[in-house]
Amino acid sequence: MSGTTELTLGDLGERGIQEKVFQPRYGLTEGFGDDSAFLAEVKSPAELVATTDSCPTPLVNLLGEPDLYHAGWLLATINLSDLAAAGAEPLGLVVNYTLPKATTVREFERLLEGVDACCRAHGTKVAGGDIRDGAAMQLTATAIGRCAPGSRLGRSGALAGDRLLLVGSPGYLWAAALLATGQATLPERDRDEVWHRACRPTAQLKAGRRLATTGLAHAAMDVSDGLFATVRTLCEANGLGAAITEDFELDAPVASVAEQSGLTPFALAQTWGDWGLVVVIRPGDVDQVKKTLREEGIAAQEIGELTTDGQLTSGPENEPWQGIAQERFSATSWHGGELSTLITEVLGDGRNPRVHGTGNAVYGS
């Protein structure tokens, strides 16, 4: 080891990591060190749900800020976002870290800090986990939650005529990418705000729970692989189509980035990384839902309607929706992509105002 600040996980070994890193951070957690982590005592009837997801290298890390805090925050967000789609209250997270021995203790602590901070922001905690050494970093977590009996949301439950609401403010992550690669500029304050939102996406737990327990939502899915993939999957699960608006509202700085980059708001709103939630609402409930969310300070916009024809269309002319979706095990799998290729594929070349792309990651309806 070359000095205290450069201490690595390999220097500590598993027992050292346990003693020097986990014990100070999690030692007061009930059941710390036991073979199974203690999640919660459930005293009233509940439907339990669980979700597990790995975390890709955060785009903000690829854009030049190597702090593992972002990866930790994202790892928690990805998993909590799936609980949001179920309308669940989180009971805890268990985390599984594979890290190279050369990872410094400081880097690892930043990673843990990011996970912990995101959990705190959502009123939950890391209950336990596991660490092992491996050639490449791999971050996986599982989030466990509870739903009030009968309130659990899934992908099915939608009817033709139902409205789709997008909860959350889309476009921040890829606006940050466009700013970082010089395709747009903003005043420093706005730029900082976009960057901050890109680094700290929010799982829509509060909205999901509120709409589930009130019975206002009938199905939900988070936007993990792009809006097109989410809407397509919701439609497939219900045997329906969807007519999507192209009039998307973006927050002012994001709208400015879109305009400077030659992209429509619709194009930028279709990307991923902001962990919005698409919720299926009965037409008569739309105003009530908007009011409910507004009271909670949660952004939401109506983005379309479910149809019987099985097609995915967009805009006033109901043209076929040419959306983009990242897909794993494809030639353009996100996990293997280069930054420049990704930006081009996700957002086009900036001259075409319509999102399009090439390769396996792009689907027509």
Added chain:
Amino acid sequence: MSGTTELTLGDLGERGIQEKVFQPRYGLTEGFGDDSAFLAEVKSPAELVATTDSCPTPLVNLLGEPDLYHAGWLLATINLSDLAAAGAEPLGLVVNYTLPKATTVREFERLLEGVDACCRAHGTKVAGGDIRDGAAMQLTATAIGRCAPGSRLGRSGALAGDRLLLVGSPGYLWAAALLATGQATLPERDRDEVWHRACRPTAQLKAGRRLATTGLAHAAMDVSDGLFATVRTLCEANGLGAAITEDFELDAPVASVAEQSGLTPFALAQTWGDWGLVVVIRPGDVDQVKKTLREEGIAAQEIGELTTDGQLTSGPENEPWQGIAQERFSATSWHGGELSTLITEVLGDGRNPRVHGTGNAVYGS
């Protein structure tokens, strides 16, 4: 793609995997396809626990049987074994697969079959999961369970004078390794039996739950990294030492392998891979516990006593126990070892009747 039998995951893509592999296997599972998996409806008060672990390459795969079924079985066992140590009833498993695109669909199906079969054998199921492509296979799972309120077992709760019981039959995995590497021979039937037990280790869920709900166990830990590591951790968690017997009972074929290999039963019983459970019992309850387990057909033996002196000793003379423990992030981390090195390090060179080794993975008390 080079033919149906050689179809790979990369050929199918994520949506193809979902449709061709997951849907036929898990499509009837409640909540299949939702962002969060449905685990269970809990109707009466419960303490919820969760555990997450990755699966190393199974030793039986290194010994020459490449079937991924073994890895699937082991992945489930590792996680269910941690629930056993809590005395919990499993509610479900969520699994996280990272696999190379070149993995064949058939290989993947064997992997899933192994996980599913192990879950079925323990009365539980795969509730959901995630898959992504990566350069190397990595298998991670999370098991979630429930305990009756107040019955949850952890590592602490032991008193000096308490007895340690080892639940399960130790030594099968490394006996199989000794057989496979020609250091012992057995009649075919016994050899098959040893190999089968090595391939299908059993999480001691029934014993853990029974001893937890009856209040007979006061602490428990599974043998995931060797008996020495388990006893040492239990002692550290309780500020105690332990005096361990060297008179271990092995099942007859395992005992024969030990003898032929020049190993004492104690040496072979200290290894890992059989997913035994070390349980802390009050001295007055030992007979009752043995009777309870015998009635369930579960093997168990008393292996020692907890002491006040903080030392780990073995044998009638209470000599310092020179145990072996695998440790991650060490020079001899199990995940990076070569088979021949591993056998030598874990079991010695076969001429020395006492387990010893070299390098970071070996600890004295």
